[in-house]
Amino acid sequence: VSNTEENLKSSIIKSITSKDVVYRNKSHETLVRSIPTMVLYDDKGLEIFDKITYVPDYYLTEAEIDVLKNHAVECVSKVARNGSVLVELGCGAMRKTKYILEAIVAQGLQNVRYYAVDLSESSLRESLLPLTEAFPTINFIGLLGCYEDSVQYIAKTIPTSTPKTYLWLGSSIGNLNRTEAAAFLKQICEKGMQIGDTFLCGIDRRNAPEVIGLAYNDTQGVTRDFIMNGLDHINTIFGYPVFDRTAFEYLSEYQESEGRHAAYYRSLRNQTVAFREGDSSVVNGTGQLKVALKKGEIINVEYSYKWSPREVDALVETAKLYNVGKWTDSRDMYDLHLFQK
Numbered sequence: 001v002s003n004t005e006e007n008l009k010s011s012i013i014k015s016i017t018s019k020d021v022v023y024r025n026k027s028h029e030t031l032v033r034s035i036p037t038m039v040l041y042d043d044k045g046l047e048i049f050d051k052i053t054y055v056p057d058y059y060l061t062e063a064e065i066d067v068l069k070n071h072a073v074e075c076v077s078k079v080a081r082n083g084s085v086l087v088e089l090g091c092g093a094m095r096k097t098k099y100i101l102e103a104i105v106a107q108g109l110q111n112v113r114y115y116a117v118d119l120s121e122s123s124l125r126e127s128l129l130p131l132t133e134a135f136p137t138i139n140f141i142g143l144l145g146c147y148e149d150s151v152q153y154i155a156k157t158i159p160t161s162t163p164k165t166y167l168w169l170g171s172s173i174g175n176l177n178r179t180e181a182a183a184f185l186k187q188i189c190e191k192g193m194q195i196g197d198t199f200l201c202g203i204d205r206r207n208a209p210e211v212i213g214l215a216y217n218d219t220q221g222v223t224r225d226f227i228m229n230g231l232d233h234i235n236t237i238f239g240y241p242v243f244d245r246t247a248f249e250y251l252s253e254y255q256e257s258e259g260r261h262a263a264y265y266r267s268l269r270n271q272t273v274a275f276r277e278g279d280s281s282v283v284n285g286t287g288q289l290k291v292a293l294k295k296g297e298i299i300n301v302e303y304s305y306k307w308s309p310r311e312v313d314a315l316v317e318t319a320k321l322y323n324v325g326k327w328t329d330s331r332d333m334y335d336l337h338l339f340q341k
């Protein structure tokens with residue numbers, strides 16, 4: 001794992017003390033504070049996110065499962081061969097992986113290796129164990145770490161002649177902005193892929209704003225719990241209460257012109273967020289340890305980008321990949337894209 005606690009501490013302090021994220025609202029441009037999206041994914045956060053994937057308002061998971069149920073066989077026939085390596089980035093609970101694995105077995109493919117990359121060791125173990133039992137002919141390997149390290153590890157340890165497929169499901173790409181997403185794909189293409197290797201990517205569309213709005217502000221309040229848990233996680237990371245959770249509320253906003261959902265913490269009153277003296281050692285830059293927040297001031301914690309077909313085309317082109325397949329759910333909301341080097 002590359003992101004140590006000290007790194008996370010310092011990136012939280014750095015990001016919240018600087019206003020560097022541009023927030024466009026009805027032609028006004030403001031700078032807002034931010035907190036790294038990573039804070040959403042402690043064990044509790046992973047648990048709540050898993051709940052989100054069962055909430056009907058959060059249509060993405062159901063849509064992706066629908067695509068896989070109907071098209072996994074065709075999809076696998078285009079990506080996997082005997083001796084193939086599959087690398088799933090950010091595999092999480094792997095609820096969707098089984099459809100791909102079933103298709104591999106159905107096609108009688110031999111010597112397939114499946115690498116699961118995740119930041120949580122317990123979730124890797126819990127998710128992989130039942131799969132090893134259900135799919136005895138497939139070889140499972142868990143990789144604990146970030147995407148970059150995993151891609152490097154794959155590039156170093158697997159011969160270039162081995163056919164490779166990366167899986168990046170669940171619209172995980174949505175947490176990167178368009179420039180970052182293209183740079184990330186390009187990097188994997190350059191460092192971790194040979195000509196002919198493939199990349200299967202689940203991407204959410206620019207659906208109707210009300211539909212997206214509900215997906216990120218569901219009627220059961222599970223998304224709100226997920227986002228608010230980020231503040232608890234920060235307090236755990238620092239070991240003292242930095243944020244008073246009751247002094248903030250979740251603000252969910254679909255920014256249509258940007259094609260992204262934005263999740264913010266909104267301050268319910270004028271307040272000061274303070275970091276302790278000892279943590280100044282981890283601050284690079286200003287050394288500022290107190291952040292004054294006005295009532296109504298917002299702090300961004302997450303963007304979830306949605307992609308139009310043209311934006312996907314531009315992404316693929318920048319990454320120096322080719323678009324070689326696309327499968328869609330029965331409600332026409334979500335696509336599984338197949339890219340190839």
Ligand code: AVJ
Nearest residue numbers: 052170171172174175223304
């Ligand atoms: C896991 C990044 C795909 O942005 O849709 C769900 C996370 N945030 N509800 C998304 C999330 C709020 C999710 N991803």
